[in-house]
Amino acid sequence: MLNFILSRSMQSIPVIFVVITITFFLVRFAPGGPFDDEKSVEPEVKAALEAQYRLDQPLFSQYAAYLGDLAQGDLGPSFKYPGRSVNELIATGFPVTAELGLYAILIALCIGGISGVVAALKPNTAQDYVPMSLAMLGICMPTFLLGPLLILVFGIWLEWLPVSGWGDLPGDKILPSFTLGAAYAAYVARLSRGGMLEVMSQDYIRTARAKGLPERVVVLKHGLRGGMIPVVAYLGPAFAGILSGSFVIETIFQIHGLGRFYVQAAFNRDYTMILGCTVFLATLIVVFNLLSDLLAAWMNPRLRSQLGGNQ
Amino acid sequence: MTALLEVKNLTTYFHTRNGVVKAVDDVSFTVKSGETLAIVGESGSGKSVSCYSMLGLIPSPPGRIEAGEAWFDGRDLLKASQAELRQIRGSKIAMIFQDPMTSLNPYLTVGEQLIEPLIFHHKLSRAEAAEKARSLLQEVGIRDPEKTYHAWPHEFSGGMRQRVMIAMALIAEPKLLIADEPTTALDVTIQKQILELVKEIQQHRDIGVIFISHDLAVVKDLADQVVVMKTGRVVERGDAPSIFNCPDHDYTKKLLAAIPAGSKASAHDTAQMSHPLLSVNNLVTTFADRHSGDRFKAVDDISFELQRGEILGLVGESGSGKSTLGRSVLKLAQSDSGSIVFDGEEIQDLTAKAMRPYRRRMQMIFQDPYASLNPRMTIYDTLAEPLVLHDLAKGPQLNKAVLELMDDVGLARAYVRKYPHEFSGGQRQRIAIGRAIATKPELVIADEPVSALDVTIQKQILELILHLVDKHHLSMLFISHDLAVVRVLCDRVMVMKQGRVVESGLMESVWSSPQHDYTEALLKAAP
Structure with missing residues (x-):
């Protein structure tokens, strides 16, 4: 087990390194610079600013210096928020994004998992068609359409829920979380339906029924473990999607999370902030993919014993 | 003695898109306590469906019970609600199935699956149930019940899993055991053990058994009564001796004739020929063990020759290395050392590209x-x-x-x-x-080509193979776990155990006077 984790972690180091390198040079090739729109700045002041942020040095030595700082866990100072480091800014924004993402994934698992299982129990009946059509709709509808639509219905027409903010008004977390989770609920529904359909046709389900177990036990105890493996394997990629999807949600609902910082940093050419967010998110995504792979392998006893986890 | 189960005029249809399939058509039979009823017929004859119907286990739709009665314990199972049937399944009527590899849940430990009927039907605590499960594992011949209780199904061989299935069926002390082809997926030696176990349990516990099989030979020593089914209908019924000794219906005669018996008619003595098509010398093929990383010798220093036009039988149980030997000869598995000479050319060291012209001449x-x-x-x-x-x-x-x-x-x-x-x-x-x-090959390796087939089909395929070998003058390595099948087809035979050849010789001399204990065990196991 430990060997597996170690070797997978080693494999992810080059991935993160490539992400850093590509991002570093790409943002430099984008036209404009961090101090370009401050027109009133004197040339000497601008030169001083650029010197302070190492922008006067050759590109490659900037790159080397950045990697050196990064190795010590320092993501550098922000260009646009003077006196604040990227580490600080991420620490302010990320908890909000993490909370939003957590709710979204819980919503996706609960709604998607239940409707997928329910659909699989009676395939090709209304009990299957209704949730699966909704799931198809959920996959097709982009969040930037679903978000405003939900705001219109529940915020403006019905006046049930606040239309923006995060933690300021009661219930203001509901719409953003649901908007973000909806598409993933749809994927989870389709995956769990497929997984359950496959498992429920297995011989061992017939064995369980022949033992006279109540249908509830047959489904929940004998069916669910195998049927949910595709969903668990999907959690890693879903996590990546939810992180990047949260940027859109944070913009629609005016939430001050990491996504908003990231988007603003891109507009402002805040080089260190863009890089810092990218490195941070890439690392998270790699870690979560590893975790979901491990969990999926662990859920299968045959793979578990191969990983040496039963000792 | 009164009947334990009395089925009258059971009729089950499947309403499919392509019309109505009369899976079970007006079938009646009775089972008494302490008696074994064998239901025999080929795939699709409705023998399993008739048993599943009365327990509410057929997929519905498309399946529907159209008519009939099934009296068990004073009530008609066909009129019982799903909840009532659930009370009966697993507690009063238990089942074991054909494929022990897929019939156990791979995501739950053996113990967890064993105790379920006790917890749901007898409302025992987990500790009490576990206690009983361990003693039952012992009864079905599992040596280390404590370890087995906590093990996962994938850690066992097919025969061991079928023992676990039997323990699971018996745990709630049913009055009727339905065994649906319980040995079809097993080697003959394991089949014999499982058949003996079923018989022993039946006598010991005095329960009724319905034994479903496609093979009359399997039920010969087991059955008291036999029902022969074909396309949903009962074509013949009677007590076992009369069915076996004076069958009435043509179909029963056909089933009896399908039991592999006798030897190859034109077996030729090939030992004298000088230019073999294939000659294998000291072949060794190893695999790495997943856990320890040690090399495990699947094929351990094997040498043999195959003459033109000859069928050489290769017999052994699962895991004896016979398939690996077949694959190594065709270079589908990489062997470690030894030589393979095909038509005078050494092919062991050929690259994949150099091997291509030979591929046409050898098939599997x-x-x-x-x-x-x-x-x-x-x-x-x-x-x-x-x-x-x-x-x-x-x-x-x-x-x-x-x-x-x-x-x-x-x-x-x-x-x-x-x-x-x-x-x-x-x-x-x-x-x-x-x-x-x-591709008009010269060498064909047949790896258990009839093991997944019904006996009647098996007979046809064996005849086809004999005909083709003769017509195209093929040389064949015929791999099987069943000596009786090999005898019908082969001129010579090799018996393999744990990667080594323990005995080889002319088919008839091995059959009539086996030298090795293991060959003798294989011979005795043939039903």
């Missing part, structure tokens, strides 16, 4: 005709592919060659545009054989 037939044909290719494409690949025919000639292959393996030419799923198991095995002989 696999066990499972359901898995070994590409479901997305028509039969025409499957048969034409090797011809095109080896540049043997094209255009109108290709057409002609494929149609001739269809004739060769006894399939109607009109079927050539169909897909594998439209064929039965026996027909698919014919297709697989056609694919193997398409």
Whole structure:
């Protein structure tokens, strides 16, 4: 087990390194610079600013210096928020994004998992068609359409829920979380339906029924473990999607999370902030993919014993 | 003695898109306590469906019970609600199934699955149930019940899993045990053990048993009563001696005739010939053990020769290395050392590219005709592919060659545009054989080609193989776990155990006077 984790972690180091390198040079090739729109700045002041942020040095030595700082866990100072480091800014924004993402994934698992299982129990009946059509709709509808639509219905027409903010008004977390989770609920529904359909046709389900177990036990105890493996394997990629999807949600609902910082940093050419967010998110995504792979392998006893986890 | 189960005029239809399938049509039978009823018939004869129907285990829709009664314990099972049936299933009537590899839940430990009937039917605590499970594991012949209780199904062989299944069926002390082809997926030696276990349990516990099988030979020592089914109807019934000794119906006679017996009619003494087609010397093939990383010798220093026109049988149980030997000879598995001389040329060290001309001359037939044909290719494409690949025919000639292959393996030419799923198991095995002989090979390795088939189909396929070997002057290595099957077909035989050949010789002399204990055990196991 430990060997597996170690070797997978080693494999992810080059991935993160490539992400850093590509991002570093790409943002430099984008036209404009961090101090370009401050027109009133004197040339000497601008030169001083650029010197302070190492922008006067050759590109490659900037790159080397950045990697050196990064190795010590320092993501550098922000260009646009003077006196604040990227580490600080991420620490302010990320908890909000993490909370939003957590709710979204819980919503996706609960709604998607239940409707997928329910659909699989009676395939090709209304009990299957209704949730699966909704799931198809959920996959097709982009969040930037679903978000405003939900705001219109529940915020403006019905006046049930606040239309923006995060933690300021009661219930203001509901719409953003649901908007973000909806598409993933749809994927989870389709995956769990497929997984359950496959498992429920297995011989061992017939064995369980022949033992006279109540249908509830047959489904929940004998069916669910195998049927949910595709969903668990999907959690890693879903996590990546939810992180990047949260940027859109944070913009629609005016939430001050990491996504908003990231988007603003891109507009402002805040080089260190863009890089810092990218490195941070890439690392998270790699870690979560590893975790979901491990969990999926662990859920299968045959793979578990191969990983040496039963000792 | 009163009947334990009395089934009258049971009729179950499947209402499919292509019309009504009369799976079970007016079937009646009775089982008494302490008695074994064998229901015998080929795949699709409705023998399993008739048992599943009365327990509410058929998929519905499309299945529907149209008529009949099934009296058990003073009530009609066919009129019982799902909840009432659930009370009966697993507690009063228990089942064991054909494939022990797939019938146990791979995600739950053996113990967890064993105690479920006790917890749900007898409302025992987990500790009490576990106690009982351990003693029952002992009763079904599992040596280390404590360890087995906490183990996962994948850690066991097929025979051990079937023992676990039997323990699971017996745990709630049922009055009736339904065994649905419980030994069909097992080797003959394991089959014998399981049959003995079922018999012992039946006598010991004085329960009724319904034993479903496609093979009359299997039920011979077990059954008190026999019901023979064909296409949903009972064609013959009677007590076991009368069915076996003076069968009435033609179909019963056909089933009895299908039991492999006798030896190859024209067995030729090939030991004298001097130029073998294939000569294998000191072949060793090893695999790395997943856990320890040690090398494990699947084929351990094996030498043999195969003459032209000869069928050499290779017999042994699962895990004896016989399939690996077959694959090593064709270089489908990389062997570690030794030599393989094919038609005077050493092929052991050839690269994949240098091997290609030889590939045309050596082919393989696999066990499972359901898995070994590409479901997305028509039969025409499957048969034409090797011809095109080896540049043997094209255009109108290709057409002609494929149609001739269809004739060769006894399939109607009109079927050539169909897909594998439209064929039965026996027909698919014919297709697989056609694919193997398409390139006019000299050597064919047949790896358990009849083990997945019903006995009646098995007989037809064996006859087809004999005919083709003779017609095309093939040399064949025929791999099987069943000595009786090998005897029908082979001139010589090798017996393999744990990677080594323990005995070899002319088929008839090995059959009549086996030298090794293991060969003797194999002989005794044949039903």
